[in-house]
Amino acid sequence: MTAPSNIYPTAALKALDAAHHLHPFSDMKTLNEEGSRIITSAEGVWLTDSDGNRIMDGMAGLWCVQVGHGRAEIADAVHRQMCELSYYNTFFKTSHPPAVALSEKLAQLAPAHVNKVFYCSSGSEANDTVFRMVRTYWDQMGQPDKKVIISRWNGYHGSTLAGTSLGGMKAMHGQGDLPVPGVHHIDQPYWFGEGGEMSPDAFGVQAARELERAIDALGEDNVAAFIAEPIQGAGGVIIPPGSYWPEIRRILSERDILFVADEVICGFGRLGRWFGSDHFGLDPDLMAIAKGLTSGYLPMGGVLVSDKVAAGLFEKGGEFFHGYTYSGHPACAAAALTNLEIMEREGLVDRVADDIGPYLQARWRALADHPLVGEARMTGLMGALELVPDKADRTRAFADTGTVGTICRDLSFQNGLVMRAVRDSMIISPPLVLSHDEADYLVATAKKTLDETYAVLKKDGWLD
Ligand SMILES: *Cc1c(COP(=O)(O)O)cnc(C)c1O
Numbered sequence: 001m002t003a004p005s006n007i008y009p010t011a012a013l014k015a016l017d018a019a020h021h022l023h024p025f026s027d028m029k030t031l032n033e034e035g036s037r038i039i040t041s042a043e044g045v046w047l048t049d050s051d052g053n054r055i056m057d058g059m060a061g062l063w064c065v066q067v068g069h070g071r072a073e074i075a076d077a078v079h080r081q082m083c084e085l086s087y088y089n090t091f092f093k094t095s096h097p098p099a100v101a102l103s104e105k106l107a108q109l110a111p112a113h114v115n116k117v118f119y120c121s122s123g124s125e126a127n128d129t130v131f132r133m134v135r136t137y138w139d140q141m142g143q144p145d146k147k148v149i150i151s152r153w154n155g156y157h158g159s160t161l162a163g164t165s166l167g168g169m170k171a172m173h174g175q176g177d178l179p180v181p182g183v184h185h186i187d188q189p190y191w192f193g194e195g196g197e198m199s200p201d202a203f204g205v206q207a208a209r210e211l212e213r214a215i216d217a218l219g220e221d222n223v224a225a226f227i228a229e230p231i232q233g234a235g236g237v238i239i240p241p242g243s244y245w246p247e248i249r250r251i252l253s254e255r256d257i258l259f260v261a262d263e264v265i266c267g268f269g270r271l272g273r274w275f276g277s278d279h280f281g282l283d284p285d286l287m288a289i290a291k292g293l294t295s296g297y298l299p300m301g302g303v304l305v306s307d308k309v310a311a312g313l314f315e316k317g318g319e320f321f322h323g324y325t326y327s328g329h330p331a332c333a334a335a336a337l338t339n340l341e342i343m344e345r346e347g348l349v350d351r352v353a354d355d356i357g358p359y360l361q362a363r364w365r366a367l368a369d370h371p372l373v374g375e376a377r378m379t380g381l382m383g384a385l386e387l388v389p390d391k392a393d394r395t396r397a398f399a400d401t402g403t404v405g406t407i408c409r410d411l412s413f414q415n416g417l418v419m420r421a422v423r424d425s426m427i428i429s430p431p432l433v434l435s436h437d438e439a440d441y442l443v444a445t446a447k448k449t450l451d452e453t454y455a456v457l458k459k460d461g462w463l464d
Contacts, residue, residue, distance in 0.1 A: 010050040013038045024159075037413070042069035045431045045438055047418070058418045058428040058442055063233055063265045063382075064291035067342045068433040074297045074338045081334035090119070090328040098333035105340055106289075106304060109274045114287065116305040119328040123264035123290035124158025126301040127227070130286055131162040132322055133303065134225040134258050137312045143221070146257070147182050150214050150226045154188045156234035157227065157262055157288070166227055168235075184218060186210040188232065189240035192375050192386050192394060204241030212251045225258040225285075230276025233265035233429070236422040237384035239377050245280040258285040258309065264301070268292030269343060269432050271380035272353030279380070285309050295339045300332035348432040352380050356434050363443040364428075370450045372457070381434070385426040385446070387453070389463060398424050398462065408453040415452075417445040 008016070014035035023031060038050035045068055047055045060066065067074075081098060088096055099119070107115040118133070120126055131149065138146035151157065153168035164172045165179030168188070173179055189207035191200045198206065215223050230245075232238035252259050261284035266276025270292065273279045277287065286309060290301030305313075313320060326332070343349060351357070361378045367385055368376040374388035387404055390396045398404045405421030412419045412426070420427040430442065457463050 010038060013050055044068045044070065045434055054416065055413065056417045056430075056438065056442060056445070058412075058430050059420050060429055060431045061296045062291070063270070063429045064294075064296035066268055066270075066292040066348065066432045067295045067339055067346075068431040071295075071297070071338075071342065073342065074295070074335050077334045077338040078298065078331050081331050085330050087330060089325065091323055095328075096330050098330045098337060099328035102328075102333040102337050105337060106302070109340070110287065110304050111275070111277060111283070113308070114284075114304050114306045116307075116310045118303045118305060118322075119333075120301045120303075120324050121299045121326050121329070121332070122158070122301045123262075123288060124160040124163040124301075125324060126264065126288035126290055126303050127157040127166055127262065128160050128162040129303045129322060130225075130227065130260050130288055131166065133286065133305075133309070133313065133320070134260065136320060137258065137309055138224050140316060140318070141312050145222055146224045148184055148218050148223045149182065150184050150186060150211065150218075150223060150257075152188045152228055152232075153185045154190065154235040154238070155185075155227075155229060155232055155262075157229075158264075184214055186214050188235065188238055189244045190232075190236075190238045191241050192377075196395070200241035201243040204243035205247050207240070208244050208247035208251065211248060215251070215255055215257065220255050220257065223255075223257045225260050226252065227260040227262060229262045229264075230266040230271070230280050230282065231379060231382060233382065233427075234422070236425050237377065237382050237427050237429075239379050239384075245282060249281070249283065260284060260286040260288065262288045263304075264288055264290045265292075265382070265429070266380075268340075269349040269352050269380075270382055270429070272349065272357050274349055293339070294332060294335045297339065298329075298332040298335040300329065300336055343432075346433070352432055356432070356436070356439060357381055359436055360430075360434065360439045360442070363439065364446075367443065367446060367450065370447070370454075372450050372454050381432060382429045383427070384422075385450075387424045387426065404453070404457065404462065407456055408449060411452050411456075412445070412449040415445050415449050417442060417449065419446065419449070 017036045018032035039047050040050050041048045045057050047057050103117050106117050135147055151166045155168045157163045157166040165183045168185045187210050189204055191203045195203040261277045261282050263275050267289050271279040277284050285306045287304040294300045357380055364378045364383050365376045367373055372387050374386040376385050389398055401423050405424040409421040
């Protein structure tokens with residue numbers, strides 16, 4: 001049997017979904033009362049649901065569909081690969097052409113000092129790999145006390161035990177009794193929400209010095225690594241003040257700990273360079289990748305490893321007891337290779353830097369004039385709108401955090417645009433192929449949605 005698409009009417013699909021399907025990050029009780037929206041096909045930046053509505057995918061799926069939906073070229077490459085060699089492992093001294101070719105390609109795209117890759121199937125697994133790799137590195141270097149990993153509150157590094165632990169989502173920590181020992185969280189560089197009376201740059205320096213204080217308090221000899229997203233995605237597109245990353249670089253250059261850039265969202269062109277680390281000049285020792293690597297056509301992740309870490313881990317000999325059945329999966333590697341080929345051929349990364357990026361940013365930032373918007377920010381093609389009850393006072397937030405965001409998100413969906421709500425901010429991260437006309441549609445629909453949200457809030461007494 002082939003996979004069913006919309007062979008059932010929408011109501012039947014919703015009922016079966018409610019009966020049998022447990023969704024990620026969902027309140028299944030309320031979801032099942034409302035019913036899921038069923039997406040049946042997609043092309044470019046447009047989704048179609050089971051009722052035939054067309055909706056713009058303002059989130060590129062989940063931050064991943066860089067080249068847009070429906071690329072037959074990727075499907076064809078995967079089909080060819082599956083006919084040739086659908087699966088073989090990369091354990092036990094074996095490899096295969098797609099894994100070899102993709103590794104060479106990634107080494108070419110990565111910063112000059114990063115030339116190796118370890119494969120897995122997701123961003124979460126990439127960070128599980130990071131977790132074990134940085135500790136094993138220091139063991140190999142004869143410094144077994146260096147074990148603590150420093151990360152940030154409201155960071156997101158996945159949903160497995162290590163991913164959740166490294167992440168700074170308190171609601172996630174509360175389920176499963178996490179984090180595991182040996183992870184230390186510091187504050188995030190979220191000026192709009194936490195900067196108080198400080199200027200963005202003064203706040204950025206202060207937030208960066210949290211890292212310095214943490215390393216010194218824990219003892220440099222006990223710290224293995226610092227992990228961070230160049231721009232926090234799931235935390236609400238937290239774009240750090242300009243002073244933040246230079247100060248972090250200064251602190252790291254004076255201390256002997258590893259730096260891990262979680263590039264799962266910022267990698268593969270999202271910020272107008274191949275990696276967020278290139279955009280901010282981060283010089284990472286390890287880079288977690290996933291999402292845009294395959295544009296989501298098949299699941300694949302990896303850890304890009306610098307020459308220094310690879311040498312420390314492997315030069316003395318001995319096995320790194322780690323790997324996944326699907327590490328380097330040939331069909332996924334074929335999807336990744338074709339995806340990267342499309343990105344290069346169509347110049348999608350430069351397009352974000354020089355064309356659609358600046359075009360959308362200017363229009364998005366103009367939404368800051370709306371009475372509901374406290375800040376409209378965007379770097380590359382990832383942006384956020386902070387919804388506030390009082391434009392004049394950044395420190396005032398809506399009661400019942402998340403309720404206003406959800407109202408706005410639902411209206412946006414009805415209006416034909418997927419925006420995601422994080423707390424009471426609205427997030428977008430569209431495919432990198434977004435055209436100018438589509439960008440105009442995106443901003444016009446966001447504006448209409450803000451107007452309607454404002455009217456609802458006014459009517460229901462949320463605003464003075
Ligand atoms: C999505 C995400 C992850 C987790 O990736 P999965 O493929 O969902 O496991 C890790 N880090 C960041 C920054 C992410 O955005």
